[in-house]
Amino acid sequence: MSQATAGNVPHSRFATVQYLTCLKGILVREGLRYLNQRERFVSSLVRPLLWLFIFAAGFRQVLGVSIIPPYQTYVLYEVYITPGLCGMILLFSGMQSSLSMVYDREMGNMRTLLVSPFPRWFLLVSKLLAGVAVSIIQVYAFLFVAWLWDVKAPVQGYFLILPALFLSGMMLGALGMLLSSLVKQLENFAGIMNFVIFPMYFASSALYPLWRVQESSPLLYKICLLNPFSYAVELIRFAFYGQIEWLSLAVVCSFIVLFIAGAIIAYDPSRGIVVKKQEGGNT
Amino acid sequence: MVTNAGLKDIPGTPLPETDVPALELVSVSYSYGKRQALDDVTFSIAPGTFAVLLGLNGAGKTTLFSLISHLYATRHGHIHVFGHDIDRRPGNALRRLGIVFQARTLDLDLSIYQNLSYHASLHGIGKRDADRRIHEFMQSIDMSDRLHEKTRSLSGGQIRRVEIIRALIHRPSLLLLDEATVGLDIKSRATILADIRKLVQEKNISVLWATHLIDEVGHADQIIVLNQGRLVANGPVGEVVKDAGAQTINEAFSRLTGVLALDTGRQF
Numbered sequence: 001m002s003q004a005t006a007g008n009v010p011h012s013r014f015a016t017v018q019y020l021t022c023l024k025g026i027l028v029r030e031g032l033r034y035l036n037q038r039e040r041f042v043s044s045l046v047r048p049l050l051w052l053f054i055f056a057a058g059f060r061q062v063l064g065v066s067i068i069p070p071y072q073t074y075v076l077y078e079v080y081i082t083p084g085l086c087g088m089i090l091l092f093s094g095m096q097s098s099l100s101m102v103y104d105r106e107m108g109n110m111r112t113l114l115v116s117p118f119p120r121w122f123l124l125v126s127k128l129l130a131g132v133a134v135s136i137i138q139v140y141a142f143l144f145v146a147w148l149w150d151v152k153a154p155v156q157g158y159f160l161i162l163p164a165l166f167l168s169g170m171m172l173g174a175l176g177m178l179l180s181s182l183v184k185q186l187e188n189f190a191g192i193m194n195f196v197i198f199p200m201y202f203a204s205s206a207l208y209p210l211w212r213v214q215e216s217s218p219l220l221y222k223i224c225l226l227n228p229f230s231y232a233v234e235l236i237r238f239a240f241y242g243q244i245e246w247l248s249l250a251v252v253c254s255f256i257v258l259f260i261a262g263a264i265i266a267y268d269p270s271r272g273i274v275v276k277k278q279e280g281g282n283t
Numbered sequence: 284m285v286t287n288a289g290l291k292d293i294p295g296t297p298l299p300e301t302d303v304p305a306l307e308l309v310s311v312s313y314s315y316g317k318r319q320a321l322d323d324v325t326f327s328i329a330p331g332t333f334a335v336l337l338g339l340n341g342a343g344k345t346t347l348f349s350l351i352s353h354l355y356a357t358r359h360g361h362i363h364v365f366g367h368d369i370d371r372r373p374g375n376a377l378r379r380l381g382i383v384f385q386a387r388t389l390d391l392d393l394s395i396y397q398n399l400s401y402h403a404s405l406h407g408i409g410k411r412d413a414d415r416r417i418h419e420f421m422q423s424i425d426m427s428d429r430l431h432e433k434t435r436s437l438s439g440g441q442i443r444r445v446e447i448i449r450a451l452i453h454r455p456s457l458l459l460l461d462e463a464t465v466g467l468d469i470k471s472r473a474t475i476l477a478d479i480r481k482l483v484q485e486k487n488i489s490v491l492w493a494t495h496l497i498d499e500v501g502h503a504d505q506i507i508v509l510n511q512g513r514l515v516a517n518g519p520v521g522e523v524v525k526d527a528g529a530q531t532i533n534e535a536f537s538r539l540t541g542v543l544a545l546d547t548g549r550q551f
Contacts, residue, residue, distance in 0.1 A: 013374070018407025025404020029390075029397070036392045108386035115352045116405035117377035123405075269356040 014118065022118050023126045030130030033100070044093060044138045045145065048085035052146055056081050068209055070241040078151045083237035084206025085146075086139045086161070087229060090169045093135030095197055098176030101127075102183050114267070121264045128177060128260070132169035139165055157240035164239035167252050168232035174259030175228075181266030204230040205237075228255045303366040305330045305457045305489035306351065311360035313346055320346040322512045324360070328491060328505065330456070333483045335500050336493040338509035339540060344493040345385060347509070348461045351491075352382050365456060378406070381450035385461040385493075387442060389449070391435040395421070398434055399449055406453035413452070420448040424478075440471030447475065451482075457489045458482070464499065472499075497533055506532075510540045 014022075034040065056078040067074060104110040113123055143158065179192055203223045205213075210230070214221040224230050231248040238245040304327040313321040321343045328334045338344050349355045351362055353373045362369045364376035389398045396417060403413035421427045424444050434442065443463060450458060460479065464472040476499060482488050492499065500506055506523055508516040516523045516539050520532060529535035536542075 014407050017409070021404050021407050021409055025401050028404075029393070029401045032393055032397055033390070108384055108388040109390055111352075111354060111382075111384055112388050112402065113405065114354060115377055115380070115382055117374040118405070118407070119374065269353055 026126040027130045034134045048142050070238045070243050084233050086236050087233040089139050090135050090172050094172035094176035097131035098180040101180040128173045131173045135169050136165050153240045161239040164235045171252050171256045177263040178259050200229040203227050206233045307363040309361045320512050324514045326517045331487040333490045334505040336507045342509040343512040379456045381455035381458040383446050383450050383460040383463050389434045394431045396430045402449045403452050440467050459491050461493045508539050515539045
């Protein structure tokens with residue numbers, strides 16, 4: 001063992017290039033982990049494709065979609081739910097990242113990240129960005145298969161959705177990060193599935209337009225309006241057609257700030273709830 | 284007793300590292316709810332010292348490490364690493380710390396190189412510099428040829444040695460090792476301990492070595508004994524044995540903790 005000498009560390013702060021090095025390292029690690037978990041990629045692709053090929057095909061005749069913005073003509077149900085399925089991938093991916101954070105915490109890998117001398121907020125945001133990058137790749141893989149299935153959007157839409165996917169991914173990833181701080185053990189994560197993912201997905205505009213929900217259940221309609229996932233789906237839907245849904249943009253951005261702030265506080269050793277979860281742990 | 288209580292951390296004017304303790308704890312307490320894990324712990328470690336933190340399981344060693352490494356916030360008391368307050372200036376303090384946790388923290392699905400490279404990036408070390416350091420360190424433990432193997436393929440002792448290398452890549456001034464030899468065979472334990480002692484001698488790195496194994500204590504070490512969250516002894520081995528009115532470190536440890544330890548007959 002060599003090269004280490006005491007007291008030779010400069011007092012200056014990290015330079016921008018060092019921040020970028022750190023960010024790159026976190027991105028690369030997340031990418032490598034993803035490549036090592038091929039089943040994760042397959043399942044992330046199979047889930048929305050099942051909805052598209054089976055659910056949407058079956059419900060095409062049952063659920064008629066009238067002409068609502070951003071659509072200027074009648075669209076097939078498959079086309080309608082495609083933005084919702086993009087949102088579904090981001091939602092599951094965000095929760096998957098959350099799951100991996102709980103796993104990392106249990107296995108100790110998370111400590112490696114948290115004892116880095118970079119600011120805690122920077123480390124968490126970097127990890128969030130890495131997770132979002134991976135989930136966006138999953139969305140494009142899904143859209144490619146959907147395109148082969150003749151479920152197509154305007155060509156420019158595939159580029160224009162990128163910012164919407166990024167923002168929606170950030171919001172859902174930050175929610176996952178916040179939730180990971182609340183989950184003490186990996187086994188408890190099933191609760192997240194039942195209490196977060198499914199309600200968020202079904203009580204949204206992902207599967208059916210909100211005007212239809214309002215007709216059948218005013219209460220559910222109000223719940224859908226309170227669900228940030230609805231706004232993420234609408235942001236993506238409008239982006240496909242080169243439009244910005246300003247309310248959705250504002251809501252998604254607000255929740256990004258809210259969830260990230262919550263996650264940073266949760267992982268802050270002086271204020272966070274992660275430390276409190278250690279009660280009864282090692283001494 | 285080796286103490287330096289009362290050293291003040293003045294923001295913006297870091298103290299010269301040669302004149303300040305490598306590690307200083309002043310009246311540190313910590314509790315998990317109503318259970319007191321650490322109670323008013325005060326001690327310091329001089330630069331270039333090999334200090335052994337000795338305590339039974341549950342004595343508070345891991346909590347102490349979590350506080351020093353800023354995983355937990357110090358709610359009562361102060362912790363300084365080379366004069367930098369861990370809670371007020373965590374970045375400055377963490378830069379000087381190399382940490383080997385009790386639990387394995389390498390990602391088993393990544394290669395050794397990927398693990399080490401990831402750690403280097405977490406300290407802002409660029410690829411070229413990181414690669415050079417990784418190769419040098421891997422050569423020093425004769426494992427260069429295994430650099431690109433999956434970490435999963437290594438033995439427990441090899442994983443520990445890679446973890447120690449990882450903790451050294453950013454050239455820390457203080458190395459913390461929490462039960463680093465737990466679960467290893469005698470040969471691996473001896474190798475790791477010898478490596479770390481060599482590091483202290485050659486590079487003047489300070490080491491805080493937490494263990495519950497008395498036979499890992501050396502003649503010239505500083506020992507800090509924790510018992511049920513309280514500091515019950517701190518100083519050179521000989522002094523601690525003498526103060527406890529004992530003949531051997533085992534006997535001293537038994538008296539200090541109230542637990543019968545196997546006497547290996549080592550005298551200090």
